[in-house]
Amino acid sequence: MPPTPRQLAICKAALFAACLWPLAQLVWLGWSDGLGANPIEFITRHLGTWTLNFLLITLAVTPLRHLSGWHWLIRLRRMLGLYVFFYALLHFLTYLWLDQFFDWMSIVKDIAKRPFITAGFTAFLLLIPLAATSNATMLKRLGGRRWTQLHRSVYAIAIIGVVHYWWLVKKDITLPLLYAVLLGALLGWRALRLAREQQRQLRAAIYENG
Amino acid sequence: MLIRRPNDIAPSEITPRALFEGRRDFIRSAGATVLFGAALAAGLPHRTWASGKFTDLQKSPYSVLETPNSFRDITTYNNFVEFGFGGKSQPAERAGAMKTHPWTVGIEGLVQKPRTLAIEDILKIAPLEERIYRLRCVEGWSMVIPWVGFPLAALIRQVEPLGSARYVGFITQMEPAAMPGLRLPYIDFPYTEGLRLDEALHPLTIMAVGLYGDVLPNQNGAPLRLVVPWKYGFKSGKSIVKIRFTDKPPRTSWNIAQPDEYGFYANVNPDVSHPRWSQEKERRIGEFFKRKTLPFNGYADLVAPLYAGMDLRKNY
Numbered sequence: 221m222p223p224t225p226r227q228l229a230i231c232k233a234a235l236f237a238a239c240l241w242p243l244a245q246l247v248w249l250g251w252s253d254g255l256g257a258n259p260i261e262f263i264t265r266h267l268g269t270w271t272l273n274f275l276l277i278t279l280a281v282t283p284l285r286h287l288s289g290w291h292w293l294i295r296l297r298r299m300l301g302l303y304v305f306f307y308a309l310l311h312f313l314t315y316l317w318l319d320q321f322f323d324w325m326s327i328v329k330d331i332a333k334r335p336f337i338t339a340g341f342t343a344f345l346l347l348i349p350l351a352a353t354s355n356a357t358m359l360k361r362l363g364g365r366r367w368t369q370l371h372r373s374v375y376a377i378a379i380i381g382v383v384h385y386w387w388l389v390k391k392d393i394t395l396p397l398l399y400a401v402l403l404g405a406l407l408g409w410r411a412l413r414l415a416r417e418q419q420r421q422l423r424a425a426i427y428e429n430g
Numbered sequence: 431m432l433i434r435r436p437n438d439i440a441p442s443e444i445t446p447r448a449l450f451e452g453r454r455d456f457i458r459s460a461g462a463t464v465l466f467g468a469a470l471a472a473g474l475p476h477r478t479w480a481s482g483k484f485t486d487l488q489k490s491p492y493s494v495l496e497t498p499n500s501f502r503d504i505t506t507y508n509n510f511v512e513f514g515f516g517g518k519s520q521p522a523e524r525a526g527a528m529k530t531h532p533w534t535v536g537i538e539g540l541v542q543k544p545r546t547l548a549i550e551d552i553l554k555i556a557p558l559e560e561r562i563y564r565l566r567c568v569e570g571w572s573m574v575i576p577w578v579g580f581p582l583a584a585l586i587r588q589v590e591p592l593g594s595a596r597y598v599g600f601i602t603q604m605e606p607a608a609m610p611g612l613r614l615p616y617i618d619f620p621y622t623e624g625l626r627l628d629e630a631l632h633p634l635t636i637m638a639v640g641l642y643g644d645v646l647p648n649q650n651g652a653p654l655r656l657v658v659p660w661k662y663g664f665k666s667g668k669s670i671v672k673i674r675f676t677d678k679p680p681r682t683s684w685n686i687a688q689p690d691e692y693g694f695y696a697n698v699n700p701d702v703s704h705p706r707w708s709q710e711k712e713r714r715i716g717e718f719f720k721r722k723t724l725p726f727n728g729y730a731d732l733v734a735p736l737y738a739g740m741d742l743r744k745n746y
Contacts (some may be wrong), residue, residue, distance in 0.1 A: 256519065257499075257507035257715045258571060321719060325707065334707055387706070390569075391616035391687070392515035 222292045235296055239317075242270040243310070244279045260318045267311035268340075272385060272399055274304040275378050279406045298354055301374075305351040312344050336387035343380040346373055375410075378403050466506065483644050484558055484578050492634055493562035494728070499573040501642050503715050507650045509567070512602065512609035515616055525648035527608035528669065532593045533653050539599075539675035542590035549653050553615055553639060556584035560643070561636055561657070566698045570660035572712045577657055578640025583631045591627065591675050599624040599680030600656050601672035616689040623667040623696070624680035626736075634659055634732055637670075660726040661732045662696045693746040697737070698727035702746045 221233060246266060249255050255262045278300040285293045315364070320327050330337045350371055359367050382403055386396040498504075506510025517723035533549040558578055566572045586598070602621035606612050612619050629635065638657045639646060646652040658666050664684050674680065684692035691705055700710045700723040711720040726733050737745070 257503040258518070260713065260718075263573075263591065278681065289662075318718075323720075326710070336706060382734065390515070391511075394516070 223346060228292065228295060230297065232299065235299060239274070241306070242266065242273075258313070264311065264314045264319060267307055267314055268385070271304060271311050272381055274307055275302060275374075275381055276399070276402055276406065278304055279374070279378060279403070283406060283409045302351060302354060305347050308344050308347055312341075314403070335413040336384050339380050339384040339387060343377050343384060346377045349379075375407060378407075380419070433562045454638065478678060480499060484640050485643075487578060487643065488557055488559040490559045493560065493576075494564060494574065494734075496562075496574045497566070498562055498576045498642075501713050504573060504641065505573055505647045505649060506688045507573075507715065509569075509663065510611075510649055510651070511614075511617065511671075512604070512619070512621065513649070513741040514611045515614060518731075521649035522647075524608075524610065525652075528603070528605055528648050528652070529608070530648060530653045530669070533671075535654065535671055535673060537585075537589045537673045537675075540592040540595035540677060542592065542676050545589060549639075552585070552654060553635070556580035558639065561638075563634075563657060563659040564727050564729075565657075565659065565663050565666075566712055568664055568692065568696070568704060568709075569707070570707060570712055571715055572721070572723075572727075574651050576642055577636065577638040578643060579636035579657060581633055582635045582637050582656070583633065585637060585673075586627075586631060589675075594677050595675040596606070596627055597624055597676045597679050598627055598630040599672075599676060599682075600667040600670050601674065602667050614732040617683045619683070620622060620671075620682075621683050622680055623656065623682050625665070625667050626679075627675075628736055629658070629733075632733060632736065634729060659721040660697060660729040664692065665696050669731035695737075695742075695745050697733075697742065697746075698723060699725060699742055699746065701725075702743055 246255075246263060249262075249305060249408060250259070278297060281293050281297045281300065285291055316327065320330075331341045332338070350373065353362060353367065353370060362370065382396065382399045385399060389396055464595075487602060506522045507518045508521040509518065510525060513524040513725050514520035531549070534546050535549070535552060535660070536544075536546045538544045558580055560576055561579055562574060562576045564572060565575050600623045603735065604612055604620050638651070638655050639653060641650055646655065648669075651666075651670075654670050655668040656666045656670060679694055682692075685694055698709075703709055707721055712723045713720050724730070
């Protein structure tokens with residue numbers, strides 16, 4: 221039973237507010253002296269973690285839609301995707317502003333020489349065209365096929381994002397590994413479905429021709 | 431607007447400059463607070479001098495005049511991998527379970543008089559001093575810490591090293607029930623660190639037994655830890671149970687785990703990058719702007735002669 225337009229609007233508004241929770245947490249912790257001894261590190265990590273979280277949540281929409289039959293979930297995906305960009309942008313600005321304080325020399329050096337920063341920066345750059353083409357006008361202008369092709373780059377972005385996290389940690393790779401496994405499941409589900417679909421088409425073709 | 435720090439502070443000028451810069455830092459921090467709001471105010475030092483167990487501490491000419499970090503920052507932002515690799519707050523949350531009494535330290539290897547000393551006896555080896563030192567972590571942050579301790583040289587004299595002794599290894603306690611980190615496969619335990627004998631005998635090198643005039647909190651390496659202020663923090667082993675004199679460099683834990691990232695010397699050096707990040711700057715905990723990292727953590731005039739003629743890029 222798909223929701224009525226009114227229910228969907230409420231759903232969207234609630235999701236919009238819920239997605240601001242990680243940001244609200246930072247404001248609250250900042251207010252209540254809860255950011256720890258190294259607040260800039262805390263803020264950077266928190267925003268980075270939530271960028272990855274939203275990326276995985278966004279990638280979970282399609283599998284969830286198919287498994288549950290709730291096809292209206294697709295109507296929420298753009299907002300989730302834009303929140304990925306929102307938190308990635310905040311994460312990047314935190315690095316640029318709070319961490320490096322616009323020291324362009326050392327930023328350029330970091331991006332060129334530090335693999336984990338190269339990866340993070342690449343993922344951020346690749347997100348920009350997706351955010352820029354997220355509205356209906358751009359979808360129309362690009363045409364559905366090309367738009368879909370462009371937005372498939374999110375798979376690569378997600379992989380680069382997890383690699384960015386993996387390369388950053390010193391020794392304990394438990395959390396990056398968890399993200400890698402979850403991403404593997406989300407992408408694996410798609411690969412499996414694609415393979416099955418191709419097989420079905422092949423069989424259909426053989427049936428028709430035979 | 432970008433306020434630049436002077437980049438070349440001669441360490442010998444540190445005394446008058448430190449005061450002067452402390453003032454600048456305060457102004458800058460205050461400016462930053464106004465600019466960036468309450469979120470960052472959280473990071474400003476809370477200057478609360480605790481008075482505790484150790485009284486009549488000698489002041490030391492080796493102390494820096496910079497303002498120490500707050501007790502809270504020093505005791506809640508730690509690396510002590512026996513209590514986990516997963517975050518700076520883990521040691522403070524978990525180290526309380528470690529038993530630090532009774533405590534003995536075995537001193538062995540190439541010495542005339544190997545012995546096992548109880549912590550009570552160690553405390554009597556030399557008058558305790560307050561040593562306010564900079565600490566620079568290999569991860570790119572730094573603090574100023576008011577340790578209580580005594581020169582390691584005084585302890586070494588007690589055991590009379592043989593002529594063949596060239597290195598000293600420091601081995602950290604293993605208490606599996608209290609230390610979940612021991613079960614993780616990332617580095618070899620017991621945590622082992624080491625110095626060349628001349629580094630160990632240097633007057634800046636201390637065994638610390640206290641912090642802010644009181645006994646060391648467990649997460650800072652109670653009851654006894656090494657402090658070598660011109661080296662990255664991981665060289666300064668915590669909760670030491672064994673000190674071993676050898677003729678060859680001891681195999682040290684981080685060096686075994688990642689030799690390209692953690693050298694045996696690990697002298698603070700802005701010119702040698704960690705493979706994953708630059709070491710040119712550091713964030714002093716409590717400050718907004720990064721500082722330039724100084725060679726040998728600002729102690730170059732005292733320790734650079736130890737490395738005369740050595741290629742510090744190779745011997746990182």
